[in-house]
Amino acid sequence: MKKIILVIIVLLTILNLSASIKNKFPVKNLYDILNLERTIKPEITDNTNSILVELWQVEIFNKHYILLDRLTSKKVNVFDKNGKYIKTLNKVGEGPGEFGEPVFFLAENKKRFYLYGVFPEKIIYFNEHFKYAGENKGYKNTKFSPRFACRYKNKEIYLSNISIPTGKNIFVVDIDNNKIINFRKMSKYERELAIEYNDIVMVKDKLWVTRKFDPFIDIFDINTGKLVKTIGFKDRDYCFYSNQMGKIKKKDTWGNAKMYFKKTKRKATPDSIINIDDKIVLHGIFERFKGDKCYRYFDVYSPEGDIIQEQVLLPQNKKKEEYFFHIPKTNSKKLFLVNINLTEEEEEDFSSIIYQYGIKE
Numbered sequence: 001m002k003k004i005i006l007v008i009i010v011l012l013t014i015l016n017l018s019a020s021i022k023n024k025f026p027v028k029n030l031y032d033i034l035n036l037e038r039t040i041k042p043e044i045t046d047n048t049n050s051i052l053v054e055l056w057q058v059e060i061f062n063k064h065y066i067l068l069d070r071l072t073s074k075k076v077n078v079f080d081k082n083g084k085y086i087k088t089l090n091k092v093g094e095g096p097g098e099f100g101e102p103v104f105f106l107a108e109n110k111k112r113f114y115l116y117g118v119f120p121e122k123i124i125y126f127n128e129h130f131k132y133a134g135e136n137k138g139y140k141n142t143k144f145s146p147r148f149a150c151r152y153k154n155k156e157i158y159l160s161n162i163s164i165p166t167g168k169n170i171f172v173v174d175i176d177n178n179k180i181i182n183f184r185k186m187s188k189y190e191r192e193l194a195i196e197y198n199d200i201v202m203v204k205d206k207l208w209v210t211r212k213f214d215p216f217i218d219i220f221d222i223n224t225g226k227l228v229k230t231i232g233f234k235d236r237d238y239c240f241y242s243n244q245m246g247k248i249k250k251k252d253t254w255g256n257a258k259m260y261f262k263k264t265k266r267k268a269t270p271d272s273i274i275n276i277d278d279k280i281v282l283h284g285i286f287e288r289f290k291g292d293k294c295y296r297y298f299d300v301y302s303p304e305g306d307i308i309q310e311q312v313l314l315p316q317n318k319k320k321e322e323y324f325f326h327i328p329k330t331n332s333k334k335l336f337l338v339n340i341n342l343t344e345e346e347e348e349d350f351s352s353i354i355y356q357y358g359i360k361e
Contacts, residue, residue: 030313036355040079054070055067057105057330059330061107064081065078067079067354068102076115107331112127113125145162146171147160154176155175157170157202167186172207217273244263270283272284277333280300
């Protein structure tokens, strides 16, 4: 009898502990913490057709929206705040202002921004009226092939999907002193699967960097380059470590998503990090149950790396198994959800919708 009572007490203790953990950060609907600020349906013309199929980056520049699709249409288009088409910034070719594929763009200030393109590799500058303002080949004669960038005061931070002889793939350029500092060494698996590069975001004076094949985020002081904090997700049932990547072939991760999840026991790593109104939102995709259902999770952090809210889930589209959006990169301190779940009648019309969100007060 005493043993039975002891077992019951232990079970009750475990249940109470589990309940207290869940109550600390109860699962919330994403829309409980986000405020819809604007809905943009960009005007579709002959020049902008297909631009919203696979958006890589969305930025707000002088009350205009610059949309970059680097894979499908390979265009960078400008729209006003109401979604009216203004112009296309890039042309295919090798002449002034021309290249084969846009990679990212970055605002230097309110009067100038630039596009980074390849084939051939060059930087093309534009003024506040979106007019061509010159170009140069590569960035300050470096060869680190950046794939995304952000800016903080007099520093520009570049993320590459390859490493130069230093073995590192994040570069901080001190504009005033024309000096390049490089840090963040790539892991063995990141080097082998270079297409799966990590993500970066700036908030105040902190640079957040995901480790693509480990459930961690590193936080650096941008002024000193020192690591100030590492956030771990080892307690999450949907995360895996890089040593599990050893059994996964490169073609499995890039060309066969189901094989990728099967070999990692249906687990996933953090997908992207976003600065929304100076709050950090971690976004990821994981498969919680058997089958093809996937779920998007969001965690919200302070700039210092303290958890504010975890396990924020996006409601699933009731009509279909998949979600109706994807999340492009941005430096504009907003979350953009892009509607790409088209009906059969819309197969020839890529007139998707962009939803702009901020954090609720």
